[in-house]
Amino acid sequence: MSNQTLRFILLLLLSSSVFSWKKEEFRNCNQTPFCKRARSRTPGSCSLTATDVTISDGDLTANLIPKHTNESESESKPLILTLSVYQDGILRLKIDEQHSSKTRFQVPDVVVSHFQETKLYLQRLTNEDLNGPSSVVYLSDGYSAVIRHDPFELFIRNDNSGDRVISLNSHGLFDFEQLREKNEGENWEENFRTHTDKRPYGPQSISFDVSFYDADFVYGIPERATSLALKPTRGPNVDESEPYRLFNLDVFEYIHDSPFGLYGSIPFMLSHGKVRGTSGFFWLNAAEMQIDVLAPGWDAESGISLPSSQNRIDTMWMSEAGVVDAFFFVGPNPKDVLRQYVAVTGAPALPQMFAVAYHQCRWNYRDEEDVENVDAKFDEFDIPYDVLWLDIEHTDGKRYFTWDRVLFPNPEEMQRKLAGKGRHMVTIVDPHIKRDDNFHLHKEASEKGYYVKDSNGNDFDGWCWPGSSSYADTLNPEIRSWWADKFSYQSYVGSTPSLYIWNDMNEPSVFNGPEVTMPRDALHYGGVEHREVHNAYGYYFHMATAEGLLKRGEGKDRPFVLSRALFAGSQRYGAVWTGDNSADWDHLRVSVPMVLTLGLTGMSFSGADVGGFFGNPEPELLVRWYQLGAYYPFFRAHAHHDTKRREPWLFGERKTELIRDAIHVRYALLPYFYTLFREANITGAPVARPLWMEFPSDEATFSNDEAFMVGNSILVQGIYTERAKHASVYLPGKQSWYDLRTGTVYKGGVTHKLEVTEESIPAFQRGGTILTRKDRFRRSSTQMTNDPFTLVIALNSSQAAEGELYIDDGSSFGFLEGAFIHRRFIFANGKLTSVNLAPTSGGNVRHTSDVLIERIILLGHAPGSKNALIEPSNQNVDIELGPLWVQRAHSPAFMTIRKPNVRVAEDWTIKIL
Structure with a gap:
């Protein structure tokens, strides 16, 4: 047995302990020189001033130079500042150094191409004296952007009140370490473990x-397993903790209350307050x-004062x-900030209907017989599901795009059997490619030079599930196109149109790398260091x-x-989940702020592994997790192979x-969820809020992360303790709330102490809303397409309500050409009206x-x-008393119009007589 094989076996044997949370395996701020340096700076230490402020090509431009040059600044060149204004109150600030031996990396392909088309070309610059010379430009109606020259500061101002909204370098902490030549004897290396x-x-x-x-x-600033409202990490009366870290890492069994970075990084922060509303950075x-x-009070010594009316x-x-x-982003409303943010980074993709339904996953379903048995059991127990997942063990020796032909000899037939019931399959494809000269994918990538390089310019070789592995350099558009081609039916032999994909371990995870990831000095396309592109x-x-899936389907699905x-x-490309959580109550609890954040x-399509990935949940915990997970945007059960x-x-x-x-509750609410995903696709407003x-304006909601809204109509309160008998639920607003299961009415603006049963977690429909449901349960969402709707x-208090319903074919891009139905239902003055919201012109497809x-x-x-009168058919129908849910006929009875026989796609009114 070779030393390399022994090493790999040892890694696998140790994996369960190495990759569970061990604090010492990961760097803290004091072990991270740039963080330690930045934290040591004192307010007012920035000496930069803005000079040569002018308008050029519709932008404000300026040079930032040190006011007092000292020895450490003697090599510094002016920094180049560019300020651009875009429609809808969006301000962009760019600061870079002048050309040096290396161009500093600017992240490509994140800002959507059409955003630049919304640029407002500045025509003039206004000069004001705001505690010193300042330049002011128009941002949007009621708002201006202000550059204070000396000391340099940028802030956005509400022109009506004069109040600030958001600012940069108000405390003089700006620091930009410019690239320079190494002095003789100078050591720039850093060591960790x-x-x-x-x-x-x-x-x-x-x-x-x-x-x-x-x-x-x-x-x-996800991704982190802690509270929704960010807690202070430094300052008076705060036990100093680690900063919130954004550094994508493969963290097994992460702890549930920590600022430590996890699998993803989105450097976007929102503020919210009762007085002004919401802003974003x-x-x-x-x-x-x-x-x-x-x-x-952390910087009281800086002498900076604010109007007493402004919290900061x-x-x-x-x-x-x-x-x-x-x-x-100036907001000022929460949904305004989300709309502004997705104008820059792109709107969330609209998923297919099947993806909004329930997913069943495990590491791993053993073979085709196991898959067939699990599928049959769902039918036997009358439990709908839409997707069955296969983890890494389905492959031939962890070679992605392959099948273990002993365990899965007929993958196409297996997928066709699922598809016959309207179901789909997902297989895993990770970024690490097994370094095996007999593996065609490795051979091709190696020959084409498509791998990330190490600091010496050789193909980077790290360890992951297959053992010795290399990683495709997907920063390069050519390599992304090559990778996409691998999903064709000819290349991914055994795949079918009902097969979809799961990308795991793509932080990237490198078992023998620093902090279980790729070395920072590895090299990417264009000489970019991994440190620059890691997240x-x-x-x-x-x-x-x-x-790749778009190419495979010729852009149809x-x-x-x-x-x-x-x-x-990432919201433009699919769903995410919160990673390798644990089967305990704390992880159930923290899943809510993680999904909300x-x-x-922008990442509306997210969820947590129902039941917890690691460990064996007690039956009560598992049930509570399903009851909560049914309201996650992404609803999937998953488990480790040792469970x-x-x-x-x-x-x-x-x-x-x-x-x-x-x-079943999730399947009944699929029309509502799908409508919310379309709203997210248009406006950026998340499904779970x-x-x-x-x-x-309700301060009692600002730090509440045990409850959440699904859209604007449903409030859900999780149960996070075992054997709970009661739950305290705050129902905001002045309107009534109706128990989603029983219809029992509760007053808004009050915290209710409710009895809790095993049957459900507290969930309520907001007064003034109309929910759309489908109450006939099938094997999968695909089989529900032609089922009738129920309106609740x-x-x-005004005896009024509104709601919307969005319908398309559930799979194609036809909706982009107008092939959809969008209705608004309005109940007022005793009359229910169906109104068309879809455009009546443009597009040839309906x-x-x-x-x-x-x-x-x-x-x-x-x-x-x-009774009620239906127009335009002039039909009278009876009003009777019926249950809120047909399946629970023993529940209280409510006014019900049965079989009004109106088409969901048509205009009509129903008048209560």
Whole structure:
């Protein structure tokens, strides 16, 4: 046995302990020189002033030069500042150094191409004296951007009140380490544990302070397993902790309350306050980033004062490399900031309908017989599902795009059997390619020079599941195109049109690398160091895979690709999940702020592994997780191969019934969820939302991350403790709320102590909304296409309600050409009206449907009405009392119009008589 084989076996044997959370395996701020340096800076230490401020090609441009040049600054050249204004209140700031021996990396292919078309070309510059010479430019109606020259500062101002909204370098902490020549005897290397980073270009970090005004809390900067509202990491009365770290890492069994970085990084932060509303800041930078949230009073010695009316939250942003390419969003409403952010990074993709349904996954389903048995059991127990997943063991020796032909001899037939029931399959394709000269993929990548290089210019060789592995350099567009071609049916032998893809380990994960990832001095396309592109590596891999599925289907069907690593813009390419969580109550609890934070930063299509990836959940925990997971945007059960089997029917008849009921709720609500995904696709508004997004003036919602909204109509409160008998649920607003299962009405603006049963977690429909459901349960969502709808009208105190329904073919891109149905249902003055929201002109394609509405249920309507008049058919129908859910006929009865026989796609009115 070779030494290499022995080494690999040892790695596998140790993997369960090596990759569970071990603090010492990962760097902290004090072990990270750029972070330590930035944290040591004192307010006011920046000496830069803005000179030569002018308008050029529609932008404000300036030079930033040190006011007092000292020895350390003697080699510095002026920094070049460019300020650009875009439609809808978006400001872009770029700061870079003049040309040097190496061009600093600017992250490509994240800002969408059409964003540049929204640029407003500045025509004039206004000069004001704001505690010194300042230049002012128009941003949007009511807002200006101000550059203060000496000392340099940028802030956005509300012109009506004079108040600041957001600022950069108000505390003089800006620092930009310019590239320079190494002095003789100078050592730029950095060491961590057994690894050495050569750092051939030396220090090149950037740091600065950003302040949010009239802010009660700040949110965002995923991915991290901690509270929704970001806690201070430094300052008075705060036990100093690590900064929030953005550095994509493969962290097994991560701890549930930590600022430590996980699998993804989105350097986008939002602030929210009762007085002003919401603003946002995004730094397009893919290098490691550390962010401090600073407690009030941290910099009192700087002498900076503010109007007493303005609360302020200060933050400190620190990155190892790159440039300043920052975007400021003025809001002022929460959904405004999301719309502004996705205008820059792209709107979330609209998934296929099947992807919105329930997914069943395990590491691993053993063979074709196992797949067939699991599939049959779902039918036997009347549990719908849409997707069965296969992990790495389905491949031939961890060679992706292959099958173990002993365990999976007939993969096409296996997929066709699932497709016959309207179901799909997902297989895993990771970025590490087995270094095996007999493996065609490795041979081709090696010959073409398509691998990431090590610091010496050789193909990087690291260890992952196949053993010795190399990694495709997907920063290179040519290599992304090559990778995409591998998903063709001719190349991925055994794949069919019902097969979709899962990208795991794409942080990238390197078992024998520093911090279980690729060395920072590895080299990418164009001589870019890995340190500069690290957080976006998985993003480019995700992009290439999604492009592969588009190519495979000749652009006809929307791709589905799940990715573990993520970056700004990942929402354009598919779904993500929160990684390798654990089967415990704390991880169930933290899944909610994790999913909400992803949604706030554009990643609407996200969820957590139901049941927990590691460990064996007690049956009660598993049931509670299904009951909560049914409301995640991405609903998938998954488990480690060392865990006991935990398919829904393995825990006794009662637990099976409870899990089946939770999954049925998701399937009933699929029309509502799909409508929300279309809303996200158009506006960026997430499917799962913090309460404050819908109730932005209600302070009781600002730090609540145990409950969340699904769209604007449903509030969900998880149960996070075992044997819970009661739950405290705050229902915001002044309107009524209706229990989603029973229709029981509750008052808004009050915290209710509710009895909790095993049957469900608390969930409520908001008064004033109309929910669309499909109540006939099939094997899969595909088989529900022609089933009729139920409308549930929850009236507010004005006896009114509204809701929307979006329908297309559930799979193609026809909706981009107008092939969809979009209806608004309005109930007012005793009359329900269906109104068309789809454009009536443009596009030659239309989506048609003869599907009917079979039931209309009114919650909160005064009793006594006996019939209703349907127009334009002039038909009278009876109003009767019926259950809120047909499957629960013993539940309270509500006013119900059965079989009104109106088509969902047509205009009509129903008048209560």
